[in-house]
Amino acid sequence: MAGSAGQASLREANLRLVTALVYASDEPPSRAELASASGLTRSTVSRLVDELVAGGLLRELDPAPANGRGRPAVPLAPARASLVATGAEVAAAHVSVRCIDLSGQVLAERRHEAHLVGSDPGMVLAELGRTLASVHDQLPDGVRHLGTALALPGLVERGTGRLLQAPNLGWRDVVPAPLVTGAEVVHVGNEADLAALALTQRRPGRPSELIDVVYVSGEVGIGAAVVRSGQVMAGRHGWAGEVGHISVDPTGPTCRCGSRGCLEQYAGRAAILRAAGLPEDTPPPDLLRLADDGHLGVRRALTRAGWALGVVLAGVVNLLDLPTVVLGGDLDLLSRHLKPAAEPELTSRVLSARWVAPQLLGAGESDSAAGGSVGSPTATGAAYHLLGEVLDHPAQHV
Amino acid sequence: MAGSAGQASLREANLRLVTALVYASDEPPSRAELASASGLTRSTVSRLVDELVAGGLLRELDPAPANGRGRPAVPLAPARASLVATGAEVAAAHVSVRCIDLSGQVLAERRHEAHLVGSDPGMVLAELGRTLASVHDQLPDGVRHLGTALALPGLVERGTGRLLQAPNLGWRDVVPAPLVTGAEVVHVGNEADLAALALTQRRPGRPSELIDVVYVSGEVGIGAAVVRSGQVMAGRHGWAGEVGHISVDPTGPTCRCGSRGCLEQYAGRAAILRAAGLPEDTPPPDLLRLADDGHLGVRRALTRAGWALGVVLAGVVNLLDLPTVVLGGDLDLLSRHLKPAAEPELTSRVLSARWVAPQLLGAGESDSAAGGSVGSPTATGAAYHLLGEVLDHPAQHV
Numbered sequence: 085m086a087g088s089a090g091q092a093s094l095r096e097a098n099l100r101l102v103t104a105l106v107y108a109s110d111e112p113p114s115r116a117e118l119a120s121a122s123g124l125t126r127s128t129v130s131r132l133v134d135e136l137v138a139g140g141l142l143r144e145l146d147p148a149p150a151n152g153r154g155r156p157a158v159p160l161a162p163a164r165a166s167l168v169a170t171g172a173e174v175a176a177a178h179v180s181v182r183c184i185d186l187s188g189q190v191l192a193e194r195r196h197e198a199h200l201v202g203s204d205p206g207m208v209l210a211e212l213g214r215t216l217a218s219v220h221d222q223l224p225d226g227v228r229h230l231g232t233a234l235a236l237p238g239l240v241e242r243g244t245g246r247l248l249q250a251p252n253l254g255w256r257d258v259v260p261a262p263l264v265t266g267a268e269v270v271h272v273g274n275e276a277d278l279a280a281l282a283l284t285q286r287r288p289g290r291p292s293e294l295i296d297v298v299y300v301s302g303e304v305g306i307g308a309a310v311v312r313s314g315q316v317m318a319g320r321h322g323w324a325g326e327v328g329h330i331s332v333d334p335t336g337p338t339c340r341c342g343s344r345g346c347l348e349q350y351a352g353r354a355a356i357l358r359a360a361g362l363p364e365d366t367p368p369p370d371l372l373r374l375a376d377d378g379h380l381g382v383r384r385a386l387t388r389a390g391w392a393l394g395v396v397l398a399g400v401v402n403l404l405d406l407p408t409v410v411l412g413g414d415l416d417l418l419s420r421h422l423k424p425a426a427e428p429e430l431t432s433r434v435l436s437a438r439w440v441a442p443q444l445l446g447a448g449e450s451d452s453a454a455g456g457s458v459g460s461p462t463a464t465g466a467a468y469h470l471l472g473e474v475l476d477h478p479a480q481h482v
Numbered sequence: 483m484a485g486s487a488g489q490a491s492l493r494e495a496n497l498r499l500v501t502a503l504v505y506a507s508d509e510p511p512s513r514a515e516l517a518s519a520s521g522l523t524r525s526t527v528s529r530l531v532d533e534l535v536a537g538g539l540l541r542e543l544d545p546a547p548a549n550g551r552g553r554p555a556v557p558l559a560p561a562r563a564s565l566v567a568t569g570a571e572v573a574a575a576h577v578s579v580r581c582i583d584l585s586g587q588v589l590a591e592r593r594h595e596a597h598l599v600g601s602d603p604g605m606v607l608a609e610l611g612r613t614l615a616s617v618h619d620q621l622p623d624g625v626r627h628l629g630t631a632l633a634l635p636g637l638v639e640r641g642t643g644r645l646l647q648a649p650n651l652g653w654r655d656v657v658p659a660p661l662v663t664g665a666e667v668v669h670v671g672n673e674a675d676l677a678a679l680a681l682t683q684r685r686p687g688r689p690s691e692l693i694d695v696v697y698v699s700g701e702v703g704i705g706a707a708v709v710r711s712g713q714v715m716a717g718r719h720g721w722a723g724e725v726g727h728i729s730v731d732p733t734g735p736t737c738r739c740g741s742r743g744c745l746e747q748y749a750g751r752a753a754i755l756r757a758a759g760l761p762e763d764t765p766p767p768d769l770l771r772l773a774d775d776g777h778l779g780v781r782r783a784l785t786r787a788g789w790a791l792g793v794v795l796a797g798v799v800n801l802l803d804l805p806t807v808v809l810g811g812d813l814d815l816l817s818r819h820l821k822p823a824a825e826p827e828l829t830s831r832v833l834s835a836r837w838v839a840p841q842l843l844g845a846g847e848s849d850s851a852a853g854g855s856v857g858s859p860t861a862t863g864a865a866y867h868l869l870g871e872v873l874d875h876p877a878q879h880v
Contacts, residue, residue, distance in 0.1 A: 239834055248837055296718050310801070317710070319803020320694050323834045330797035331831065333731060334789075343831045391732075396797075399728035403708070403798060405717020433729065433741045436637055436721045439646055 096479040098124060102132045103141060103478045107186075107289025112145055112159030133160060139482030140166030140228065141186065141474065162187040162288065165224055167474055167481065170232040170267075171466030172216060173275060174208060176201050176252040176304035177353065180460045181212075181219050184467040185227070186474065188287030188453060192222040195460060199365065201304060202254040205247075209263035216267035230474065231270035233466035234260055235278040237305050242322040245272035251340045252305040252352075271469060275462045276301050276325045279412060280309035280316045281472065282454040282465035283447060289475045292452035294410060298400055299447070300327055300393075301412035301462070304353045310404065327400065328352065332392045350392030351422075353414055359385035368414045375421045383421070390422035394429025397442070401434045407442040410450060412461055419446040494877040496522060500530045501539060501876045505584075505687025510543055510557030531558060537880030538564030538626065539584065539872065560585040560686065563622055565872055565879065568630040568665075569864030570614060571673060572606060574599050574650040574702035575751065578858045579610075579617050582865040583625070584872065586685030586851060590620040593858060597763065599702060600652040603645075607661035614665035628872065629668035631864040632658060633676040635703050640720040643670035649738045650703040650750075669867060673860045674698075674705035674723050677810060678714045679870065680852040680863035681707075681845060687873045690850035692808060696798055697845070698725055698791075699810035699860070702751045708802065725798065726750065730790040748790030749820075751812055757783035766812045773819045781819070788820035792827025795840070799832045805840040808848060810859055817844040 105121050106113060113121070119129040136142040143163045147156035164187045173180045180195040194215055200208055216232060223229070238250025247258045261269040280299050286292045295314040301307050306328035310317040318324055328348040329341050336345025337355075349355050357366050360374075360382045374382040397409050411419050423444050430442040447454045447461055453468070454461035474481055503519050504511060511519070517527040534540040541561045545554035562585045571578045578593040592613055598606055614630060621627070636648025645656045659667040678697050684690045693712040699705050704726035708715040716722055726746040727739050734743025735753075747753050755764055758772075758780040772780040795807050809817050821842050828840040845852040845859055851866070852859035872879055 239837070249833065251833070308801070312715070317802070320805060321803055321834065321838060324801060324803040326800035326833045329800050329831065329833050331793050332729075333733075334793045334827075335731075341833055346831075395729050395732045399794075399797060400801060402724035402727050403706070403722060403801070404715070405719055405722040407718060429732075433727065433744075435647070435649070435724045435727050435739055436719065439637070440719060 096477075098122075098128065099132055099136065099478045099482065100476065102129060103136060103475055104289065106142055106160050107162055107475055108291070112161040114148075114157035114159060116157060118160070135482045136478060137163075139478070141478055141481060164189060165191060165227055167230055167471070168223060168227045169230040169467040169470035170216065170220070171235065171278070171463035171468070171470075172212060172232050172269075173235040173460070173462040173466065174200065174212060174253070175237055175275065175462070178303075179208075179212060179215065180463040181215055182460055182463040182467055183219060183223055184288075184464065184471065186288055186471055191224065191227070192219045193460070193463075194219050195463075197367065200253055205253070205255045205258045205260065206263055208253075209260055210265055213264045213266040216264065220267070230470045231268045232264070233271040233273065233278065233469045234264065234269050235273055235275040235462045235466045236260065237275045237303075237307060239323045239326075240272050240274050242318075245269075247272065271466075273466065273469065274307065274322065274325065276307035276309040276412075277316050277318055277322070278465040278469055279454060279462040280311050280465060281468040282461045283309075283410060283412075283450065283452045284311055284314050284316075285453055285468060286451060287453060288468055288471040292450065294408065294450055294452055296406050297408045297410050298397070298404065298406050299410045299412060300397070300415060302328075302351060302353070302415035303413045306348050306352055306415075308400075310406065312406065327396060330396045330399065332395055347392055347396045351389040351415070356385045356389050359388055368417050372417055372421075375418070386418060386421040387425045389418075390425030391429060393422060394426035395433065397426065397444075398430050398433030401430065401442050405436065407434070407436075407440050408445060409442065410445050410447050410454075412447040412454065416446040416448050419444070494875075496520075496526065497530055497534065497876045497880065498874065500527060501534060501873055502687065504540055504558050505560055505873055506689070510559040512546075512555035512557060514555060516558070533880045534876060537876070539876055539879060562587060563589060563625055565628055565869070566621060566625045567628040567865040567868035568614065568618070569633065569676070569861035569866070569868075570610060570630050570667075571633040571858070571860040571864065572598065572610060572651070573635055573673065573860070576701075577606075577610060577613065578861040579613055580858055580861040580865055581617060581621055582686075582862065582869065584686055584869055589622065589625070590617045591858070591861075592617050593861075595765065598651055603651075603653045603656045603658065604661055607658055608663055611662045611664040614662065618665070628868045629666045630662070631669040631671065631676065631867045632662065632667050633671055633673040633860045633864045634658065635673045635701075635705060637721045637724075638670050638672050640716075643667075645670065669864075671864065671867065672705065672720070672723065674707040674810075675714050675716055675720075676863040676867055677852060677860040678707035678709050678863060679866040680859045681808060681810075681848065681850045682709055682712050682714075683851055683866060684849060685851060686866055686869040690848065692806065692848055692850055694804050695806045695808050696795070696802065696804050697808045697810060698795070698813060700726075700749060700751070700813035701811045704746050704750055704813075706798075708804065710804065725794060728794045728797065730793055745790055745794045749787035749813070754783045754787050757786055766815050770815055770819075773816070784816060784819040785823045787816075788823030789827060791820060792824035793831065795824065795842075796828050796831030799828065799840050803834065805832070805834075805838050806843060807840065808843050808845050808852075810845040810852065814844040814846050817842070
């Protein structure tokens, strides 16, 4: 029953509005509360909610006890185990896969450490396809799968999903989606940009407190996402956030990117382990343990990394006036050893620090989904990207 | 004749729409063309245009020759010499005042070099008040004056207009507006943020080609504005753009801000003159002449400044993926000597440079009002700020 273009788009807008109100709510609202919050009539809301429940976007909870008159109100909440998205991350030192439903519940996941520096993209992505297939086998019957969003540590071309360069994987000019055999990769994006989606939301559609932040995620490489009013600033081509290649000391050590003195050569995993005199495959938790035990070489390496991080982040805060910086990945894990060296640089180098002191926060300390998914904020954020598309266009699913 | 709130806001929205269409147009549109572009009826457009002409926001040009049937069309253009705003800039080395009308025409101006490093705010601003009064005396009879917007090189508190700190003036915690006796200062803002308004527009309300850029303006200090989709990103508190205090070399020379190795210590005016072995009051045009004549010390100082600029701007482009950088002030004047040292740093340090080469452009080379107002883009932008408020709220003026 096709209405006019005007009716169709009005229905779409109303479905989006009702969906957004339920997903952003602290407490599951009733139809009457949705009518009041949206300005729509009670009967319009009821019809829209019925469609969204039938389409698997909302679920009805047990009615609250009746308050004396009329039928008891039925609270409405994000649906569970109906529409499911997969987030996958290939990083230089791990692969992570997560299947998440609209309520933010993780239905299946897999994570393993790996050594993918200088790896072959075809082999790695075929292996990822097998991992995805086995994780998808664990999903409950009856869920509708939205596909997989793939996060990579490098420059991804918008539109085509081509990876132009990922220095730490050593990959160049790769179109990843068709290489992930056995799984449907519907989106490819930069890891920090996708992780930021887990940082700015507690669960899909519900904002966290972190809406004006710089998120800096470190592992082998270091990437960042600039978030303003809850939106990731991807830049002109989607390539923003390459903090790992901001100069600490322009005459410093040579970087994998071909330049010199980049932040990664001070605060990237390989640089820290090298400075600490440890083997390059030392797992980060071992590094943390040594630091906690007072290992002098490790302490010195982390002080140098924290100092470099402070110098670069002071520049970022001077440029953007976003005085909350959230650390992710290794930098989150190691944050108690990095902060003492980073914070004095922020305080002394940020021109406005005497009025608003810049704040360094570990992702694990936050109220966001990234805090709740320590170790896999990027895979979480990648899944959130696809779930967010459902919330933006609910009419396509009812 | 007060209508309902709904009618009033509809009228406001329509006045704004018609105003925006005329101001953004290449060619002055007729009422019929405005009706077609806005989707409003011919009679509604005619009524709104009549109000805007009477209110001094639009003017009617000579009718085009009739095309055979009906009355000849009357082209509509931005009004001249009706509403006028003043932009004033106090910088460390000059004071500049410009009165501009809605068409972008400069009706009166004054600029003089000055040595205001370590100056007294009360004396400087009282003197500015006298300058403003004498410039305003030159305005034609019958213009309506919107007040003065004041641009300062430092951190300005949003809302209160308090200057927290301007390191190169040596001013701290000053509320400037009441000190400008004899003139009505209605807005105080950061100089680079205001200059960016002259960069992103050819004339008030008409966008230039520069909508995704970083604008870096250098004189004694160095400030910047980050412009995304034509909007200046002011940051959380309005303090974004402090590139002058981004580190080039964290162990470098001590800066006026208390930190070390800041960009200003390489590419600020005093640093360049010191490195060139010239007196600190050498005017920039003399510096340019010496460089053009091949003076070795000057050439070396400008190479060092360009190199430092390249290192810092490479970091900015890596972070933001805004690959067009526009140089203003001294940096514009000296750009042909700075670019050869800056560009190789941009090319080698920006991770995405092999796909999209970052571009360094002098403001004077652009199609913007900043290009057309060499020497006073900041005062121009400050006046544009007030003129832009008229275009955003035309109902308040008709």
